[in-house]
Amino acid sequence: MPAPDIFLDDTIVAAATGPGAGAIALIRLSGPEAFPILGRLLTTQPRWRHGRARHLLVEGLDDFLVTPWFAPRSYTGEDTVEISCHGNPLIVERFLSRLKDAGARPAGPGEFTYRAVRHGKMTVTEAERIAHRLRARLPWELELVETGPDAGLAFSRLLTQVHLAQADLESAIEFQEGDGPDWEPLAMEIRRIAAQARLQDHWARLPRVLLLGAVNTGKSTLFNRIAGYERAIVSDQPGTTRDWLEAEIRHDGLPFLLIDSAGLRPGAAGLRPGAAGLRPGADPMAPVEGPEAEGIRHTLDLARDADVLVAFSPAPGTAADPRAIAVQGKADDGSPRGELLPVSGRTGAGVQTLLDRIVDEIRAQRSTDRPQWWFSARLAELALALEAGFGRVQGEVLPEVRALHLKALALRLEEALEVPPADLYEMIFSRFCIGK
Numbered sequence: 098m099p100a101p102d103i104f105l106d107d108t109i110v111a112a113a114t115g116p117g118a119g120a121i122a123l124i125r126l127s128g129p130e131a132f133p134i135l136g137r138l139l140t141t142q143p144r145w146r147h148g149r150a151r152h153l154l155v156e157g158l159d160d161f162l163v164t165p166w167f168a169p170r171s172y173t174g175e176d177t178v179e180i181s182c183h184g185n186p187l188i189v190e191r192f193l194s195r196l197k198d199a200g201a202r203p204a205g206p207g208e209f210t211y212r213a214v215r216h217g218k219m220t221v222t223e224a225e226r227i228a229h230r231l232r233a234r235l236p237w238e239l240e241l242v243e244t245g246p247d248a249g250l251a252f253s254r255l256l257t258q259v260h261l262a263q264a265d266l267e268s269a270i271e272f273q274e275g276d277g278p279d280w281e282p283l284a285m286e287i288r289r290i291a292a293q294a295r296l297q298d299h300w301a302r303l304p305r306v307l308l309l310g311a312v313n314t315g316k317s318t319l320f321n322r323i324a325g326y327e328r329a330i331v332s333d334q335p336g337t338t339r340d341w342l343e344a345e346i347r348h349d350g351l352p353f354l355l356i357d358s359a360g361l362r363p364g365a366a367g368l369r370p371g372a373a374g375l376r377p378g379a380d381p382m383a384p385v386e387g388p389e390a391e392g393i394r395h396t397l398d399l400a401r402d403a404d405v406l407v408a409f410s411p412a413p414g415t416a417a418d419p420r421a422i423a424v425q426g427k428a429d430d431g432s433p434r435g436e437l438l439p440v441s442g443r444t445g446a447g448v449q450t451l452l453d454r455i456v457d458e459i460r461a462q463r464s465t466d467r468p469q470w471w472f473s474a475r476l477a478e479l480a481l482a483l484e485a486g487f488g489r490v491q492g493e494v495l496p497e498v499r500a501l502h503l504k505a506l507a508l509r510l511e512e513a514l515e516v517p518p519a520d521l522y523e524m525i526f527s528r529f530c531i532g533k
Contacts, residue, residue, distance in 0.1 A: 105215060108134055109208055110201035112189050119184030124192055126178040127209060130200055132165070135178050137199040150181075158195065159188050173209050174216025222247050225473035234352060237463045238301040245471030249514060251290055252476065255483075256510045258283050263503055270496050277499075280491060287487045294480035297468040303345065304353040304459045307399050310409025312360030315426030318442030319407075320344070320357035323452070341395060348452040353459060358399055359392030405458050407451065410437055422454050479513045 108128025114121070126135060136142055138155045145151075145165040154160045161182040171177040182188055197203065210224050219227075226242055233239040265278035308316040324344040342357045400406060408415040408423050415421040428439030428446060438454065440447035472480065483506060490502040 105212065108201050109204035109212075110193060110196045111204035111209070112193065113179070113209075114184070116186065118186060122182055122184040122189045124180040124182065124189065124196070125204075125209060126180065126196060126201060127171070127173045127175050127204075127212065128201075129176060131176040131178045134196060134199045134201050135163070135180075138195055155195075158191060159183055161192075169216065169218075172218065173212040174218045175212060222249060222473070225475065226471070229471075229473065233301070234303065235301060235463075236351070237467070241297070241301075241468060241471050245468065248290070248293070248470035248472045248476045248480070251293075251470055252479070252510060252514060255286055255290065256507065256514065258286060259503065259507045259510060263500070263507060266496060266500050266503060270500060277496060284487060284491065287483055291480045291484040293469050294472050294477040296466065297470075297472050297477065300463065300466070300468055304351075304404040304463075305356060305399075305402060306346075306353050306405045306407060306455055306459075307356045307358055307396075307403040308407050308409065309358060309396065309400055309403075309415065310360065310426065314360065314409040315440075315442050316360065316409055317357055319426065319440060319448070320355065320442070322442040322445055322448055323355055341392075341399060346452075349456050351456045351459065353404075353455065356399055356403070358396040361393060361396065404462060405455055407455070420458070422451070422458065424451065476513065479509070482509065 106129065108126065108130040110124065110126045113123040113125045132145065138158070139153060140155075143151050143153065145167075147165060147167045147170065150162050150164045152160065153163055159182050161180050164179045164181070166172070166177040166179070168175045168177075180192065182192060193203075207228070210219075210227060213219050214221055214224050229242045230239065233242055262278040262280070262283055269277040308320055310316055320342065323346055341359070344355050346353055346355045404420065406415055406418060406421040408418075408421040409426045410423060415423070423437050424447075425437040425439045427441060427443070429441045429444050438447060438451060440451050442448075486502065486506045486509065490499055490506065493499045493502060
């Protein structure tokens with residue numbers, strides 16, 4: 098998204114609550130003209146007191162509550178007015194229109210927080226935590242955002258290592274003595290940081306739950322039952338599902354992605370059990386061919402990436418997989434099937450028990466391997482870029498060219514740790530929602 102024209106000497110306005118109807122909506126007005134602009138809508142001018150709400154009425158609008166915040170004791174560090182009104186979107190839009198006509202400019206995404214940073218009310222890292230907190234969807238992701246150590250500390254230590262390596266390399270080039278720096282400790286640290294960034298990305302994604310098993314075992318019927326609507330085509334004809342379908346499910350407060358997959362056939366794709374669970378073998382796809390074979394290939398890719406496998410008996414290659422929950426599909430009476438969990442998409446038997454097992458397994462997985470640091474989106478991108486950049490340093494033979502690559506890497510780190518004010522908006526705040 099291109100950055101709007103950003104000025105710190107004008108007054109901005111936006112709804113701070115989300116779109117749609119609600120009991121109450123909040124409109125935020127911030128800037129040097131916040132009080133005069135609001136005053137143009139009022140028939141009488143109240144005596145404002147910091148943080149003291151006033152109930153007011155504007156002809157042609159609505160009765161509303163105004164809370165004044167004087168600079169610098171406000172979120173943005175500027176004079177700010179927060180207007181609470183009825184949450185009808187028509188009322189909110191009418192208020193915004195009148196305030197714009199009175200001289201306020203529509204705020205861009207994240208512009209209130211941008212102004213807070215520019216006025217010293219918070220650091221860039223604190224602002225990035227706010228952005229991540231707003232978009233966090235999983236409880237452990239939110240906990241990491243709120244309590245995780247900032248990855249910037251790791252990057253600061255890394256920059257010191259890079260500067261030392263630069264000094265050693267420049268000395269070796271200038272005096273033609275020694276072999277230059279020992280690259281392995283620096284390489285290990287860069288790989289460690291990049292691995293932590295990848296772990297956070299995996300850790301914070303919606304858990305993936307794959308319905309896996311032979312053809313015509315009731316996977317699609319169960320998918321429709323859990324999703325709550327007829328999404329998958331259900332037929333007695335084996336191999337009906339040739340592609341995969343997804344539905345976001347929430348159970349016991351936990352969201353996850355439920356995936357319906359193409360049914361497997363004995364020997365298809367060379368499935369065989371292993372210590373790590375499903376893995377591809379060298380056996381041919383025969384006798385499965387055409388679109389169904391392609392669907393099975395997709396299923397294998399999905400299985401390797403899934404967090405939980407709901408394995409419908411028979412499900413080849415899943416017995417040793419720690420992610421698997423073994424079920425017996427089409428168990429309409431819900432009676433036990435040995436160690437298999439009986440489930441029926443048609444009647445709903447066993448479905449709640451299965452959902453409980455799924456979320457228990459997801460929570461157990463996420464309770465381990467917590468990322469060591471919290472990465473903002475900007476620093477997560479930097480971690481992967483540094484890993485690629487250092488690969489170029491190690492791959493170069495000529496010391497002089499190595500020095501150039503290392504200098505570029507150091508510059509990238511320095512720029513990330515000291516973001517120029519002119520770049521703040523485009524790099525960080527354009528990702529915020531409007532009104533924050």
